[in-house]
Structure formats: structure tokens, C-alpha cells
Amino acid sequence: xxLWGGRFKGEADAEFSRFNASFxxxxxxxxxxxxxxxxQAEALKAAGILTEDEAGRIxxxxxxxxxxxxxxxxxxxxxxxxxxxxxxxxxxxxxxGDAGFKxxxxxxxxxxxxxxxRLFLRREIDEIGALVRDLQxxxxxxxxxxxxxxxxxxxxxxxxxPILLAHYLLAYFExxxxxxxxxxxxxxxxxxxxxxxxxxxxxxxxxxxxxxxRRLAFDGLCDNSLDAVSDRDFVIEFIGSSAIIMVHLSRxxxxxxxxxxxxxxxxxxxDAVSTGSSLMPQKKNPDSLELIRGKAGRIFGHHAGLLxxxxxLPLAYNKDMQEDKEALFDTIDTLRGSLGVMAxxxxxxxxxxxxxxxxxxxxxxxxxxxxxxLVRRGLEFRHAHEVVGRVVSFGIENGKALExxxxxxxxxxxxxxxxxxxxxxxxxxxxxxxRASGGTSPERVGEALVRAKSELEG
Numbered sequence: 159x160x161l162w163g164g165r166f167k168g169e170a171d172a173e174f175s176r177f178n179a180s181f182x183x184x185x186x187x188x189x190x191x192x193x194x195x196x197x198q199a200e201a202l203k204a205a206g207i208l209t210e211d212e213a214g215r216i217x218x219x220x221x222x223x224x225x226x227x228x229x230x231x232x233x234x235x236x237x238x239x240x241x242x243x244x245x246x247x248x249x250x251x252x253x254x255g256d257a258g259f260k261x262x263x264x265x266x267x268x269x270x271x272x273x274x275x276r277l278f279l280r281r282e283i284d285e286i287g288a289l290v291r292d293l294q295x296x297x298x299x300x301x302x303x304x305x306x307x308x309x310x311x312x313x314x315x316x317x318x319x320p321i322l323l324a325h326y327l328l329a330y331f332e333x334x335x336x337x338x339x340x341x342x343x344x345x346x347x348x349x350x351x352x353x354x355x356x357x358x359x360x361x362x363x364x365x366x367x368x369x370x371x372r373r374l375a376f377d378g379l380c381d382n383s384l385d386a387v388s389d390r391d392f393v394i395e396f397i398g399s400s401a402i403i404m405v406h407l408s409r410x411x412x413x414x415x416x417x418x419x420x421x422x423x424x425x426x427x428x429d430a431v432s433t434g435s436s437l438m439p440q441k442k443n444p445d446s447l448e449l450i451r452g453k454a455g456r457i458f459g460h461h462a463g464l465l466x467x468x469x470x471l472p473l474a475y476n477k478d479m480q481e482d483k484e485a486l487f488d489t490i491d492t493l494r495g496s497l498g499v500m501a502x503x504x505x506x507x508x509x510x511x512x513x514x515x516x517x518x519x520x521x522x523x524x525x526x527x528x529x530x531x532l533v534r535r536g537l538e539f540r541h542a543h544e545v546v547g548r549v550v551s552f553g554i555e556n557g558k559a560l561e562x563x564x565x566x567x568x569x570x571x572x573x574x575x576x577x578x579x580x581x582x583x584x585x586x587x588x589x590x591x592x593r594a595s596g597g598t599s600p601e602r603v604g605e606a607l608v609r610a611k612s613e614l615e616g
Contacts, residue, residue, distance in 0.1 A: 175240075175586045176242070176409070179238045179239075179240050179241065179242050180241045180242075180243075180480050180483065181238070181240060181245060181359050181481055183484050183487060184241055184242045184244070184271075184483050185234050186278070186479075186483075186487055187242050187350045187496045188209065188224075188227055188234070188242050188246065188276050189224065189278075190273075190277035190278040190281075191242050191243060191270070191274045192220050192224045192354060193277055193374065194270065194374065195216075195220055195246065195261060196220055196221075197353070197355065197373040197374050198261060198265055198370070199213050199217055199220070199261055199606075200217045200373060201354075201365045201373075202260070202261070202264070202363075202365070203365070203368060204366055204369060205363055205364045205365050207260065207264070207363060207521045208257075208289065212260060212287055214224050214255060215254045215258075216250065216254065216258065216261055217253040217586075217616070218254070219249075219258065220246070220250060222253060223246060223253070224252070227431045241267070241398075242308055243267050243271065243274075245458065247259075247262065262409055263363060264356065264361035264362065264365050265354075265356070266355075266357035267357075268355070268356070268387035268474070269352045269353050269354065269355040269357070269383075269386060270353070271388050272355075272389070273351065273381075275482075275483075275486075276349065276352065276392065278353075279396060279486070280296070280345055280349050280395070281350050282397065282490050283341050283344060284345070285494075286341065286400075286490070286493060287341050287342075289494060289498060289501070290334050290337055290338055290341070290403070291338070291614060292497070292498075293497055293500055293501045293504070294331050294334050294335070295336060295614060296500075297330055297334075297504060298327075298331065298504060298607065298611060300327055300506070300507060300509075301327040301328060301607060303325035304324065304511065305324050305603075305607075306322075306600070307322065307324070307509055307511045307515070307581050308321070308322060308323070308518040308585055308589060309321060309322040309326065309424060309517065310324070310325050310517045310518045310521070310523055311322075311326070311517050311598075312530055313448055316521075317517065317520070318523065319523055319524075319526055319527075320523050320524070320587070320588045320589055320591060320598075321508065321598040322598050322600065322603050323514065324396040324603050325598040325603050325606075328603065328607070330406065330410050331524070331610050335613070337402060337403045337406065337603055338397065340399040340402065340481060341399055344392065346518075347391070349375075349377045349379070349432070350378055350379060350380045351367060351370060351379050351380060352386035352387060352389075353370055353608055354367035354370060354379075354389050355383035355386035356387075356564035357387065357475070357477065358361045358383060358384055358387055358388075358474040359383055360383040367379055380463050381505060382405075382475050384474045385473075387474075387475045388473055388474040388475050388478060388479070390468055390470070390482050393464065393482050394461070394465060394468065394485050395462050396489070397485065397486065397489045398461050400435040400461075400489050400490075401454075401458050401461045401491045402456050404458070404492075404493065405454065405494065407450050407451075407454065407496050407497070407500055408450060408451045409589065410500065411447040411449075411500070412451060412509070414503070415444050415445050415448065415451070416443065420531070422513075422517075423449050423510055423513045424509065424513055424517070425506045425508065425510065427442070427446070427447075427503065427507060428506035428507075428508070428509070429442075429507045430506045431444075431446040431447075431499070431502060432444060432445065432446070433445040438599070443580055446502070446503050447500075447503060448483045449496075449499070450499060450500055453492050453496055455480050457489050457492055457493065460485040460486075460488060460489050462581075463483070463485060464485050465480060466559045467479070467482070469593050485573050498533075518585060519559075522550050522553065522554075522559070522560060523559055523588075524561075524583045525546050525547075525549075525550050525560065526532075526546075527582050527583060527588045527591065528546045528549065528560055529542040529543050529545075529546040530582070530591070531582040532545060532546070532572065532574055535570070535576070537574055545571055545572050549563070549568070549571050552567070553592060561580055561583045561584075563575065565579075584590050
């Protein structure tokens with residue numbers, strides 16, 4: 159029995175019915191739909207619309223449906239329905255009779271699906287937050303295991319200054335920390351109750367919406383019935399936040415792909431997260447990371463698509479909004495998979511400390527330290543920058559690193575170069591000098607690791 163068929167005399171076209179139906183994908187909301195329906199039954203009982211007996215039978219029927227969904231993998235596949243809401247109602251009526259029809263009193267599918275989506279999404283946000291924490295923990299574990307490992311830091315993908323690998327990994331920790339904060343914000347805006355808003359104008363029955371909110375652990379109500387049934391900001395915001403997480407995952411994936419090449423050789427991925435070539439026996443490909451990088455665009459597309467869907471819709475509900483679910487569900491699945499695989503990758507990385515340390519000491523990465531030396535000797539930084547630039551040019555022409563140039567050669571560029579200049583050029587001195595808060599000195603990085611672990615545990 160359709161939820162809306164009373165005024166219709168003819169049958170819907172079969173192709174249109176298939177096009178209109180959403181049960182094939184919105185069945186993922188069934189647990190949330192039953193949870194919301196249990197609260198609806200309680201509110202109807204409190205309002206005197208359901209008797210104690212009717213409410214008890216409805217609760218028992220809904221509980222039986224939920225138990226069967228969880229225990230019988232083929233249950234949903236064996237049924238046909240327009241959507242998850244009509245499925246639950248039909249199954250309930252089949253179990254308990256006409257009392258099941260009373261459950262929809264004062265409720266529309268518009269406020270029902272909005273409630274289902276919010277119940278579903280807040281639970282997903284909590285579970286995704288746990289996956290982000292697992293990834294952050296993996297970053298910290300890798301940083302701790304390679305705490306003294308030095309590497310080149312890059313700008314424009316050119317070697318710039320020496321840093322600690324732990325400092326590099328903590329940069330991503332900070333990115334994912336911001337992601338956690340965004341997820342928390344999205345959850346707060348998601349956790350408002352639309353139920354009781356009806357189709358668009360509210361309900362004519364004395365339903366206690368505050369009681370429903372408390373029953374379903376919502377933080378409060380959606381205050382305007384028109385907005386409550388037509389708002390999908392929380393879905394768009396979640397997918398947008400997911401897109402930013404994927405940006406961070408994709409950047410990390412790109413770094414690790416580059417660092418695993420023979421040209422860099424900074425890391426090696428284990429066989430557990432690599433694949434081979436069907437033609438070239440020697441190949442070891444970072445497919446795990448390439449897939450993460452590729453799947454980022456998928457979520458970006460969902461975000462842009464849903465924005466385009468919503469941008470021209472008049473108030474209140476329109477069937478266009480059915481398109482939110484597949485975009486949301488695929489975003490969740492893609493994000494979960496990407497976070498899980500990246501956490502696994504981090505457990506399957508071997509760092510080549512000798513290679514990273516050697517790279518950190520080449521390509522004149524200590525040039526800024528030499529300029530800083532001159533500043534400490536009284537030269538203005540801009541002039542020091544010019545002097546060291548000429549020293550570097552001389553070193554390149556003569557095939558010498560800065561620490562290989564003689565005191566006499568340095569004296570030809572500035573009288574400020576003293577016997578102690580070589581002390582500032584060592585890798586240890588370069589790293590150790592970056593002691594300002596947020597810097598890459600071992601001292602600051604050690605403090606940052608302690609702080610990060612505390613934040614994660616908290």
C-alpha cells in the first residue's frame with residue numbers, strides 16, 4: 159500500500175515507479191527510521207493519540223523488524239518498497255494490524271527522512287572521528303619510531319631546509335586535528351530535531367517535540383518547520399568537511415608516493431600495501447596511496463553536485479532532495495575506506511634514515527643557517543641573504559658544499575665570516591637552532607609529540 163495513493167485513480171508508469179523509488183539505497187537508514195519511529199510512538203502515546211496497548215504493540219513490532227534486519231542478511235533483499243519509510247510501515251502493519259497505520263499521525267515523510275538522516279549521520283560522524291584518531295595515532299607512532307630521523311623539508315618540491323621527519327608527520331597530525339574540529343562542528347549542527355514539523359507547516363497534534371528530542375538525544379529542535387524539512391546544509395557541510403579530509407589524505411599520499419620512488423628512496427612500503435605489474439616483474443607500485451589520491455576527486459564531485467542540486471530549490475521540500483542520499487552514503491564509504499587504508503599504510507612503512515639524512519645535508523639546505531650566522535654577526539638580513547647567495551653560486555661553480563669551502567674563500571665574500579662559521583653549518587646545528595615555538599628543533603618536536611599524545615588521549 160502506497161503512503162500517498164488516495165487521490166490517484168490510475169497506476170503509475172512502471173518505469174517512472176522504478177525511477178522514483180529509493181529503497182535500493184535509502185534502506186541504509188532503516189535503523190535510524192525505526193529509532194525515530196519508536197520515539198514518535200512514545201510521543202503519540204503521551205499526546206493521547208495512541209492507547210497504551212497500541213503503543214506497546216507498535217514498539218514490539220518495530221523492535222521485531224529491527225532484530226530481523228540485524229539477524230537476517232537477506233530480509234531486505236526479499237522485499238520491494240518505494241522507500242525505507244513505506245517498507246517499515248508495511249512490515250509493521252503486517253505484524254500488528256491496523257494499529258500500525260496510526261504511527262504516521264502528525265508526521266510526514268519530509269520530517270521523517272530529515273530526522274532519519276540526522277540520526278544516521280551523527281552516528282557516522284562519531285565513527286569517522288574514531289578513524290581519524292586512529293590515523294593520528296599512526297602518525298605519532300611513526301614519528302616516535304623515527305624520532306631522530308632528519309630529512310629535507312621542501313618548498314616548490316625543491317630541497318629547502320633540514321627538518322625532522324617527526325616534525326613533518328606532526329604537520330599532518332595538525333591537519334587531521336582541524337578535521338576533527340570540523341566534524342565536531344558539523345555534528346553539533348546535525349544534532350537538531352526536525353520531527354514534528356510535518357510536511358512543512360508543523361503538526362496539528364499536541365506532540366511534545368522537546369520530549370522526542372530528549373528521547374533521541376538531540377541537542378535541541380529545528381525551530382522553523384519550513385527550514386526543518388528542506389534543510390540539507392548539514393549534509394553539504396559534512397561532505398565538505400569530508401572533502402577537506404580527503405585533501406589532507408591525498409597530500410599525504412602524494413608525499414609518500416614521491417618518497418617511495420627510487421629517485422628519493424626515503425621510504426619503502428611493505429608488500430602488504432603494494433602491488434606489482436602484470437608485465438614488469440621488478441615493479442612495486444604504491445596502489446594503496448594512488449587509490450586514496452584518486453578517490454579524493456569522487457568526494458569533491460559529491461560536494462559540488464549536492465550544492466548544484468540545492469541551489470535553485472524553492473521552499474520547502476522537493477523530490478530533488480532524494481539525490482542527497484547516494485552522495486552522502488558514497489562519501490561515507492569512500493572516506494571510511496581511505497582513512498582505514500592510510501592508517502594501514504602508516505604501519506607498513508620502513509624509513510631509510512641514511513638516505514633522508516644524506517638528502518638533508520645536500521643541495522645547500524644549510525644556506526639559510528649561514529645567512530642567520532651573518533645576521534648574528536651584525537649584518538642586515540637582506541644583505542646577508544645577498545652575500546650567501548653569492549657564496550652558494552661560487553660553491554655550485556666549484557662543486558663544493560658550503561662546509562667544504564675554505565676560510566680564505568669565505569673571507570673573499572665578507573669579513574664577518576669567522577672561524578666559528580662551520581659550527582652553524584652542521585645538520586645538528588641547523589635543526590637545533592629552530593627552537594621557536596612550532597619549530598623543528600628536537601626539543602620543540604619532543605614537546606609537540608607529548609602534547610599531541612595528550613590531545614589524542616583526551
